[in-house]
Amino acid sequence: MKECQADVLVIGAGPSGAIASALLVRQGWKVAVIERQEFPRFSIGESLLPQCMAFIEQAGMLDAVNAAGFQFKNGAAFEWDGARTAFDFTDKFSPGHGTTFQVQRGNFDKLLADEAARQGAAIYYRHTIVSAEIEPGRARLIAECDGEQVAFTGKFVLDASGFGRVLPRLLDLNQPSDFPVRQSVFTHIQDNIGEAGFDREKILITVHPEQRDIWYWLIPFAGGRASLGVVGKQEQIEALGNTPEEILRAAVDASPNLAKTLAGAQFDTPVQRITGYASDVKSLTGPGFALLGNAGEFLDPVFSSGVTIAMKSAQLASECLHRQLRGETVDWQSEFAAPLKAGVDVFKVYVTAWYEGTFQDVIFHPNPQPEIKRMICSILAGYAWDKDNPYVNAAERRLRTLAEICARD
Known part of the structure; x- marks a missing residue:
C-alpha cells in the first residue's frame, strides 16, 4: 500500500479545503x-x-481571482409581483470588501485549488476515502484510486468534503437538520437577456407571485450564460411537473416578470435537482478533526451564504490548527465551533424569516431607513460575524421588531 505523510490531511479541494490548505502551507505546514x-x-x-x-486575499489568491474574468458582482436585486428593490454591497454598514464575483464553480474551484497547489499543498485527485482512524495527534485515512489503496497519515484532519460529508458519515456525526425538507431544481442556460436595465452585476432573487416560500435565483455569468434555479418545499416543487426540466420551465412561466426576462433563454444543459439539502452534525470538532463548510452544517441557498461560511470555517480552523501544531493548547469548541456557529446562527435567523415572509416584508418595504438598510445590506454581503452591527448582535430580536414595523406601514 502506498503511504503519504503530512502534518495536516484535508478532505476535499473545494473552497474551504483550498483556503484552509493555502493558509496552512503559508505558515510552513505540510x-x-x-x-x-x-x-x-x-x-x-x-x-x-x-x-x-x-x-x-488572506490565502494569497486575490490577484488570481481578480484576473480570471469572472462576472463582477456588486449587490443583490429582489423582485416580487412587480415590486423591485436592490441592495448595493458597497453601501453597507460593515467595513471590508463591497464587491465580489458570480462564478461558474467548476472554473472557480479549480482556480482556488491550483493556487493552493502552487503555494505548496499536495492535492490527490480521484482518491475516495473509505476508512478513517483519528485520535489526538494522529490520523490515518485510507483512500482508493484506480483500484489501489493509499494510506494518508497526519496529525490532524480537516473535513472539507462538502455534501460528501465524509467524516460525519464515517464517524457517525450526522443528525437531522431542523429546517424543513426543501427541493432545488436548477441548470445553466444561455440567457440571451435583452431586457433594458437588467443588471448583470447583481444576483436576481424572484419570489413566486402567490406562494411566497417559493423563490428563484438568476445568477448571470460572464459570456452571456447564467445559473437558474427554483427552491420550495418538496411537495410544492414536485407539483409543477414530472421531470426536472418540466418543473423548472413551469416555475419560470408561473412568474410573469421572470418569464419576460428569460423570454429568449436557451435551455442547453441538463436540469438537476437536490432534495433535503439542509444538514447538521452532532459536533463540528473532536479529538484530531474539525468539519469545515457544508461538511458541518448547511442551511439554504437563498442568501448565497454557503461559500462564505465554508471560507470562514477554513480561516478559523487554520488559525486554531497552526497554534496547536506549534504546541499551544487550543479549545476547539470555544475558539472554532462557537465563533463559526455565531455567524451561522445569524444567517439562520434571516433564512427562517425569509420563508416566514417577515424578512421579505423588510426587503420590499418601499421606504427603508437608509442606515438600517446599510446594516441589513452588510448581512446580505456576508458580514454575519460583525458584532458592531446591531442586526447581527441581536439578530432575532431586532429583525422581529423591524418586520413588525414594516408590516404595519
Whole structure:
C-alpha cells in the first residue's frame, strides 16, 4: 500500500479545503488534500458574497481571482409581483470588501485549488476515502484510486468534503437538520437577456407571485450564460411537473416578470435537482478533526451564504490548527465551533424569516431607513460575524421588531 505523510490531511479541494490548505502551507505546514473528483467539476453556490474576498486575499489568491474574468458582482436585486428593490454591497454598514464575483464553480474551484497547489499543498485527485482512524495527534485515512489503496497519515484532519460529508458519515456525526425538507431544481442556460436595465452585476432573487416560500435565483455569468434555479418545499416543487426540466420551465412561466426576462433563454444543459439539502452534525470538532463548510452544517441557498461560511470555517480552523501544531493548547469548541456557529446562527435567523415572509416584508418595504438598510445590506454581503452591527448582535430580536414595523406601514 502506498503511504503519504503530512502534518495536516484535508478532505476535499473545494473552497474551504483550498483556503484552509493555502493558509496552512503559508505558515510552513505540510498539507495533503484528498479529493474524490477530478477538477473542474460542476457545483452550485455560484454567487459569492463580498466577505469571501477577505478570506481569498488572506490565502494569497486575490490577484488570481481578480484576473480570471469572472462576472463582477456588486449587490443583490429582489423582485416580487412587480415590486423591485436592490441592495448595493458597497453601501453597507460593515467595513471590508463591497464587491465580489458570480462564478461558474467548476472554473472557480479549480482556480482556488491550483493556487493552493502552487503555494505548496499536495492535492490527490480521484482518491475516495473509505476508512478513517483519528485520535489526538494522529490520523490515518485510507483512500482508493484506480483500484489501489493509499494510506494518508497526519496529525490532524480537516473535513472539507462538502455534501460528501465524509467524516460525519464515517464517524457517525450526522443528525437531522431542523429546517424543513426543501427541493432545488436548477441548470445553466444561455440567457440571451435583452431586457433594458437588467443588471448583470447583481444576483436576481424572484419570489413566486402567490406562494411566497417559493423563490428563484438568476445568477448571470460572464459570456452571456447564467445559473437558474427554483427552491420550495418538496411537495410544492414536485407539483409543477414530472421531470426536472418540466418543473423548472413551469416555475419560470408561473412568474410573469421572470418569464419576460428569460423570454429568449436557451435551455442547453441538463436540469438537476437536490432534495433535503439542509444538514447538521452532532459536533463540528473532536479529538484530531474539525468539519469545515457544508461538511458541518448547511442551511439554504437563498442568501448565497454557503461559500462564505465554508471560507470562514477554513480561516478559523487554520488559525486554531497552526497554534496547536506549534504546541499551544487550543479549545476547539470555544475558539472554532462557537465563533463559526455565531455567524451561522445569524444567517439562520434571516433564512427562517425569509420563508416566514417577515424578512421579505423588510426587503420590499418601499421606504427603508437608509442606515438600517446599510446594516441589513452588510448581512446580505456576508458580514454575519460583525458584532458592531446591531442586526447581527441581536439578530432575532431586532429583525422581529423591524418586520413588525414594516408590516404595519
